[in-house]
Structures are given as C-alpha cells and as structure tokens.
Amino acid sequence: MYEVTLSNVDYSYSDHRVLQGITFTAEAGDFVCLLGPSGCGKSTLLRLLAGLSFPSSGDITLDGKRITGPGLDRGVVFQDYSLFPWMTAGQNIVLTLEQAFPGKNKEEYRQAAADYLEMVGLAGAYGKLPGLLSGGMRQRAAIARAFAINAPVLLMDEPFGALDAITRARLQDLLLQLWQQREGERKTVFFVTHDVEEAILLANRIIVLGLNPGTVKGIFEVDLPRPRVRQELYKTEAFAALRDRLVTVLHENILSELDGGQTVRSDGEGI
Amino acid sequence: MKKIANISNLLFIALLTALFWPSTGRQIPWHILLVAVVIKAVVQIRQATSKNNEARQGAVDVSAIIFAALLAWYLATTRFVLLDTMLFPQPEAVLALFVTELPTMLKGLVNSLILLVSGYLLALAIALPLGLLVGWRARLFHAINPFTKVLGPIPPIVYIPYAIALLPTFRAASIFVIFIGAFWPIFINTVHGVFNIPKGLLDSARVLNLKERTLLARVILPGAMPSICTGATLALVLAFILLAAAELIGANSGIGWYVKNFADYADYQRVIVGIIFISIVVMTITWGTERLERHLLRWRN
Ligand SMILES: Nc1ncnc2c1ncn2[C@@H]1O[C@H](COP(=O)(O)OP(=O)(O)O)[C@@H](O)[C@H]1O
Ligand SMILES: [Mg+2]
Numbered sequence: 167m168y169e170v171t172l173s174n175v176d177y178s179y180s181d182h183r184v185l186q187g188i189t190f191t192a193e194a195g196d197f198v199c200l201l202g203p204s205g206c207g208k209s210t211l212l213r214l215l216a217g218l219s220f221p222s223s224g225d226i227t228l229d230g231k232r233i234t235g236p237g238l239d240r241g242v243v244f245q246d247y248s249l250f251p252w253m254t255a256g257q258n259i260v261l262t263l264e265q266a267f268p269g270k271n272k273e274e275y276r277q278a279a280a281d282y283l284e285m286v287g288l289a290g291a292y293g294k295l296p297g298l299l300s301g302g303m304r305q306r307a308a309i310a311r312a313f314a315i316n317a318p319v320l321l322m323d324e325p326f327g328a329l330d331a332i333t334r335a336r337l338q339d340l341l342l343q344l345w346q347q348r349e350g351e352r353k354t355v356f357f358v359t360h361d362v363e364e365a366i367l368l369a370n371r372i373i374v375l376g377l378n379p380g381t382v383k384g385i386f387e388v389d390l391p392r393p394r395v396r397q398e399l400y401k402t403e404a405f406a407a408l409r410d411r412l413v414t415v416l417h418e419n420i421l422s423e424l425d426g427g428q429t430v431r432s433d434g435e436g437i
Numbered sequence: 438m439k440k441i442a443n444i445s446n447l448l449f450i451a452l453l454t455a456l457f458w459p460s461t462g463r464q465i466p467w468h469i470l471l472v473a474v475v476i477k478a479v480v481q482i483r484q485a486t487s488k489n490n491e492a493r494q495g496a497v498d499v500s501a502i503i504f505a506a507l508l509a510w511y512l513a514t515t516r517f518v519l520l521d522t523m524l525f526p527q528p529e530a531v532l533a534l535f536v537t538e539l540p541t542m543l544k545g546l547v548n549s550l551i552l553l554v555s556g557y558l559l560a561l562a563i564a565l566p567l568g569l570l571v572g573w574r575a576r577l578f579h580a581i582n583p584f585t586k587v588l589g590p591i592p593p594i595v596y597i598p599y600a601i602a603l604l605p606t607f608r609a610a611s612i613f614v615i616f617i618g619a620f621w622p623i624f625i626n627t628v629h630g631v632f633n634i635p636k637g638l639l640d641s642a643r644v645l646n647l648k649e650r651t652l653l654a655r656v657i658l659p660g661a662m663p664s665i666c667t668g669a670t671l672a673l674v675l676a677f678i679l680l681a682a683a684e685l686i687g688a689n690s691g692i693g694w695y696v697k698n699f700a701d702y703a704d705y706q707r708v709i710v711g712i713i714f715i716s717i718v719v720m721t722i723t724w725g726t727e728r729l730e731r732h733l734l735r736w737r738n
Contacts, residue, residue: 213640216640216644217644218640218643218644235646236643236644236645236646237646238645238646240644242640242641242644244637244640244641246637247635247637247638247640247641248641249641250638250641250642250655250656250659250660251638251736251737252659252660252662252736253655253659253736261645261655262645265645265646265647295735295736296736297736297737297738298738
C-alpha cells in the first residue's frame with residue numbers, strides 16, 4: 167500500500183560497483199518483478215529495500231520516508247533461511263506476531279498463527295519443525311509469516327527458485343490470491359526472479375536489470391487482465407509479444423557482456 | 438529368528454562353563470555370574486525392543502567383548518593364575534569388594550561432584566552469555582580475541598599448584614581450576630557457533646527488528662547451539678581430568694583421592710574397584726549429556 171521510490175541509487179561493495187543509478191517508482195499496491203541475470207544485483211537491491219544495507223548514494227523512500235533500517239512495515243521472504251529451523255512453523259509465526267503486535271496473550275498469538283498457516287494450506291503444520299517440511303511447505307509457511315505482520319510492503323527474493331515446476335505454480339497462485347484478496351489494500355510487492363514467464367504471470371510492472379554494473383535496462387507495464395490463467399495466458403499474443411521483448415532486452419545485455427571481453431570466471435560467477 | 442550361535446552367546450556359554458567348572462574348595466563366583474547374566478539380559482531386551490538393526494548388532498558385539506574380557510580376566514587370574522596376584526586381582530574379589538566399598542565411594546563421589554558441578558556450571562554460566570555477546574558484537578570480539586588467543590591454549594593443569602597456594606581451601610582451588618579449564622572450550626566454541634550461523638538466518642532475524650535480548654535468546658543462542666554442545670562436551674571431559682588431577686594432588690576425600698590413596702598403600706584391588714566406579718560414573722554422565730544434546734539439537738534432522 168506504500169508508494170516506493172528509488173532515485174539514483176548506487177551501491178558499491180568495496181570497489182565493485184554493484185548497482186548504478188537505479189531509478190523507478192512503484193505505486194501503492196503495485197506488483198513489481200525485478201528481472202535479470204544472476205549477479206546483476208537483484209538481491210542487493212532487495213536488501214536495500216529491506217533496510218539490511220544502505221545505498222552508497224541516492225535515495226529510497228517508502229511512503230515518502232527514507233529507509234533507516236529494517237522494519238515491520240516490510241514483510242520479507244528469502245529463497246531459503248526465512249524460517250528459524252529450531253522453531254516449529256507455528257512458533258516462527260508467533261515470534262513474528264509478537265514483534266508486530268506486542269502485548270497480546272499467548273493464546274491469541276497461537277490462534278492467529280494457526281489461522282495464517284491454514285490460510286496458506288498448512289493447517290496441520292503448526293507443530294512441525296521446518297526441517298521436516300518440504301521446500302514448498304517451508305515457503306508456504308514463510309509466506310504466511312510475511313502476511314502475518316500485515317505489512318504494506320512485501321519483499322520476496324526468488325522465493326520459488328528452488329521449487330519444482332508444479333509446486334512453484336501452486337505457490338504463484340497462492341501468492342496472487344493473497345495479494346488480490348483485499349482490493350484497495352493491496353501490498354506493494356517486490357518480487358525478484360530470473361524467470362521471464364514467472365515475471366509476466368505475476369507482475370503489474372517488470373523492471374529489467376542489466377549486468378555490470380546493475381542498471382535498469384527497461385521498465386515494462388504488464389496490462390494483461392487478471393486473474394491470469396496460465397493455459398490461456400500463454401496462448402495470447404500479448405503474452406508472446408511481451409515475453410519476446412523481455413527476452414530481447416535480457417539477451418542484448420548478456421551478449422554485450424560477453425562481447426565486452428568478460429569471460430565467465432571459473433567459480434561460475436557471472437553466469 | 439536370529440541364529441543362536443552368535444559370538445556373544447558362545448562367549449556367554451564359555452564364561453558360564455568356566456565359572457561352573459568343578460574344582461575343589463572353590464565357591465561359585467556369584468558376582469561375575471550376576472554381572473554376566475545382567476549384561477546378557479540387557480542385550481536380550483535391546484534385541485527385542487530396538488528396531489534399528491545396527492544398534493542391535495552393536496549391543497551383541499559389545500556384550501561379546503565384555504564376556505571375552507571377563508573370561509580372559511577370570512582364567513588368567515583365578516583358574517590358571519598366570520599373572521601377579523597383587524597387581525592383577527581376581528575379578529570375583531574385585532566385584533565383591535566393589536559391593537562393600539560402594540557406600541564409601543558414593544560418599545567420595547558426592548564430594549567430587551560438588552567440585553565438578555560448581556566449577557563447570559560457573560564456567561557455563563559465564564562463558565556462554567559472554568561468548569554469545571562477544572560473537573555477536575564485532576567490537577567486543579576484536580577487543581577480547583587477543584586474550585583468548587593467549588590464555589585459551591594454556592593447559593589448565595598448570596594452574597593447579599598455584600591455585601592451591603593462592604586460594605584458602607583445596608575446595609576453592611579445585612573449583613577455580615575446573616572453572617578455568619571448562620571456561621575456554623565453552624567460550625571459544627560459543628563464539629565460533631555465533632560466527633557459523635548462516636547469514637541468511639541473521640538477515641531473517643534482522644528484518645523482524647528483534648530487541649537485542651530477544652535476538653540473543655531466540656536466534657543467536659539456538660543458532661550457535663551445535664557448536665556450544667561441542668564446546669560443553671569438551672569442557673566436561675576437561676573438567677573430569679582436572680578434577681582427578683586436583684584430587685590426586687591435594688584432596689583428602691573424593692573419588693580421585695580414593696584411587697590415589699589406595700595406590701599409595703599398594704591396595705590394587707581397591708584401585709581397580711575405584712577405576713571401575715569412576716568409569717561407571719563417567720558413562721552415566723556421558724549418557725545423560727548425549728541425551729540432552731540430542732534434545733537440544735533435535736531440529737537438525
Ligand atoms: N556483501 C557482499 N559481498 C560480496 N559481494 C557482494 C556483496 N553484495 C553484493 N555483492 C556482489 O554484487 C553482485 C550482485 O549480487 P546479487 O545482488 O546477489 O545478485 P543477484 O541476486 O542478482 O544474483 C555480485 O557480483 C556479488 O558478488
Ligand atoms: Mg540473488
């Protein structure tokens with residue numbers, strides 16, 4: 167529900183420039199996908215939004231206010247490590263609730279956590295340790311946790327990147343369903359992915375980032391109607407056209423990167 | 438069904454045969470018999486209840502080794518008297534003496550455990566929170582690390598004579614030495630445990646905006662727990678060694694003193710009785726701490 171503005175954001179790590187001149191605005195209730203090849207700085211950008219690190223120069227504002235650190239106005243879901251492995255799924259959500267809504271009694275927290283787990287289809291998982299849940303179930307619980315704090319902004323860093331295709335599709339649907347639930351109070355979502363089709367399926371707006379340094383290569387409005395049903399969506403011309411444009415921009419970037427004499431390092435960085 | 442002729446059964450029967458072998462003027466060695474039968478019973482019960490094949494086989498093999506050792510000990514000292522009887526007492530005599538000495542040893546054990554537990558818990562109570570804090574706050578770490586590097590590797594046993602001279606009572610000196618010995622492994626491993634918490638988990642904690650106390654208690658402590666357990670186990674072993682060493686040097690009671698005292702009188706029967714008793718105590722404590730560790734780390738699959 168917050169408007170999020172980035173203006174001229176640079177980020178350097180030691181003397182390595184990771185992000186340069188990132189400028190865009192996400193309207194309140196926008197679903198923004200950050201799309202780009204590995205290493206282009208997507209996670210770095212998300213960490214800046216989360217308040218886990220700070221721009222070297224430039225401004226990021228949430229609802230007009232500069233980010234000064236992490237805050238419960240932003241729910242965060244990482245690819246892994248979102249849940250504490252020593253707490254059950256329920257306890258993980260209770261801890262979050264205690265932070266976001268202090269001063270309630272234990273039973274209220276328990277009940278609320280159980281409700282959020284039920285909301286993401288994990289009714290029986292309250293007492294289960296994350297290690298005993300499948301990857302998909304863990305991410306469901308992480309989504310439940312991110313929604314539990316009822317934050318106006320949701321930040322997700324390749325949350326479905328480690329899941330198989332079917333689980334991934336189910337979770338995409340779940341996410342969209344939760345996001346759309348209350349029209350007018352929609353969270354502003356930043357969703358990192360390197361999957362073009364995932365970006366088109368989810369986003370209102372796709373920001374394509376390029377490599378070395380990470381810059382905005384293009385901003386694409388996705389005005390495909392919702393709800394978006396995969397089988398029908400994939401057949402539409404609008405979808406194909408948008409996908410082609412996105413792929414072209416992504417490839418342009420990768421090809422110029424390769425022609426620029428940059429070789430892939432042996433540790434695989436830059437692939 | 439399992440085959441009956443396994444090595445444990447064979448050795449058990451061999452042992453019984455040796456024990457019951459008729460010979461004039463000798464009583465049946467009831468204590469050995471009892472020990473053997475109890476061990477056999479425990480193994481049978483495990484066989485019946487354990488679902489894990491490897492654990493079952495393990496119990497059988499361990500019992501086989503014990504039976505073999507008892508048999509060899511019995512044959513070499515009692516039936517054929519191959520060894521010097523003063524240095525190598527007969528098992529039946531040792532086991533009988535174990536029973537009569539048990540009350541005395543238990544009293545000594547209480548004295549020893551008071552030293553051990555005080556020193557160890559004191560170390561735990563100080564080293565663990567300090568380790569969490571030092572691991573978590575970079576500035577503290579950089580301030581303290583040089584001292585850790587210098588003081589940590591000093592073998593704590595060298596403090597014993599000085600501690601005895603420095604402190605008013607033997608009890609205080611022992612507790613101090615055990616404290617020092619247990620402190621460093623717990624402290625160092627706690628700090629490393631904090632360092633080894635995956636960065637992603639710390640990020641997850643930071644986005645929740647936890648208060649530092651909550652963060653330390655709910656995230657840093659459990660996250661460092663695997664390493665803390667390693668350190669605490671190491672510290673316990675060291676504490677035992679230091680306890681024994683301190684008692685050998687300066688005590689007038691306690692279980693380490695018991696062994697040393699009777700060694701001075703060349704009463705090796707009681708020395709062996711004491712050693713067996715100590716090993717049973719250590720085994721029991723280890724069993725307890727292993728269960729505790731498994732409970733604390735049950736989240737690690
Ligand atoms: N803390 C850091 N330490 C080392 N390198 C970093 C750090 N933060 C960012 N980088 C570098 O920034 C670049 C972008 O990383 P990242 O944001 O993870 O990319 P992406 O998520 O798009 O794959 C990489 O080259 C990475 O090595
Ligand atoms: Mg990334």
